[in-house]
Amino acid sequence: MKIDFKHNQSAHCENGVVSNLLNFHGLPLSEPMAFGIGSGLFFVYIPFLKVNYAPAFSYRPMPGFIFSRVSKRLGFKIKRIKFSSKEKAQATLDQELAKNNPVGLQVGVYNLPYFPDEYRFHFNAHNLVVYGKEDEQYLVSDPVMPGVTKLTAKELEKVRFAKGALAPKGHIYYPVALPKTFDLKKAIRKGIKHTCKDMLAPVPFVGVKGIKFVAKKIRKWPQKVGVKKTNHYLGQLVRMQEEIGTGGGGFRFIYAAFLQEAAGILEEPKLIELSKELTAIGDQWRDFAVEASRLYKNRSKETDAYNKIADKLEHIADAEKTFYIALKKAIR
Amino acid sequence: MKKEEVPQDESCFSDTEMKEVIYAVDKDGKYDKALSSGWETKTIVLDKSLEHIEERKAQAIANIKNGIQSPIAYFMEEHRMDIPTLASYVGIWQWRVKRHLKAKPFQRLSAKTLQRYAEVFEISVSELKHPKF
8 A cells, every 4th residue: 555645855854754744634834834834943062961082062942842843833733653562563554554544653763774874863853754665664754765665664663662761662643633724923923033043042052052052162172072072063063053953054954945935935135135144154064064964074182273173163153143043133 | 054065075984885974064155965985084083092092002002911801801992881771781880890800800600691791792701701802
């Protein structure tokens, strides 16, 4: 059995699932739109939480938040179920597919057979859609893949019940009670306001302040934890920034695309200018990643090199602060 | 980023059909999806983090040979896990897993506990006890 589901490759897994599922239900929403309305742009630094032996950085809100916010702002509900029993998890999936309902699943990346080996890490907040079952194989639309793929029941069970931080526990979700009409303008405004609030939050580890805080730390790390660990930490920062499904520099470009689309819908030409500004900031993030990776590769001993990239990051934080303040004003 | 600047470097995708989506602007400044075959910067940090795991693995092997650590330490690195992840997979408290990574406490593990580790690593108990490096 195969549901007539359109797979669209996307830059980020959660946006992609949201956009593809809503498109299926006759609510056309591009990936940048889902990202913007769901306020997907974020930054948080969690020094006491260690991931792969380095402090945790995240460029995105908690998994699931983007979809929840989109649903709240467009006025529909999401049915979410987690399981302790693997059998029940599969039975529920089969039932939904029989009802011609494609579903979103949260999965762990480590055991996904179609990912290149380099991408196999214990990261449990990946998202994909299952849209059918043929010859005991599930038909899978993984939004970061160019085309659709297949997984056996066993393979799917393994990734749905991956363990560790953010364990998916078979998490299955799909939109319900979709409205006939919805207020896109209002939803866009709400999404933008929320992002500005998050990024300008008066909390040291969050948003623009969080980015500044990390810049300060980069200056101190070489003395405090040694060059080797500093490089490893920087590597983590860049990986979180640019890896599939997490994003950072790439996220700025998706958000800039959203602002461009929003400018037309809200008839607010100021947003086009702001979109350009954010594109420039995204380019700066990429420059930062290039410098940081060079430092990592060449194992520079001079602490001045670390100060230089810290300057770069601080500069980004300042540019973003100006940007969010202007964005907040433009939307009022 | 401009469309023509989207990196097309060699990466782990090179041998596959996989490409990544990146949003970039065209000549008229309009945003659209573009495909990237990889970016050197990302490849560097990915390779480095894999190197880091290899170093940890080599260290674990040395420690096992010197009778400091148990084979669990090796298999944990082999599966790219850290202690919290492994503890979650076997369903044993972290402080106990930490103990099981040491050579001596490992000797005293019950057959049942060994079986649980072996299942997670998808090997037999004898392979767990006598790993081949």
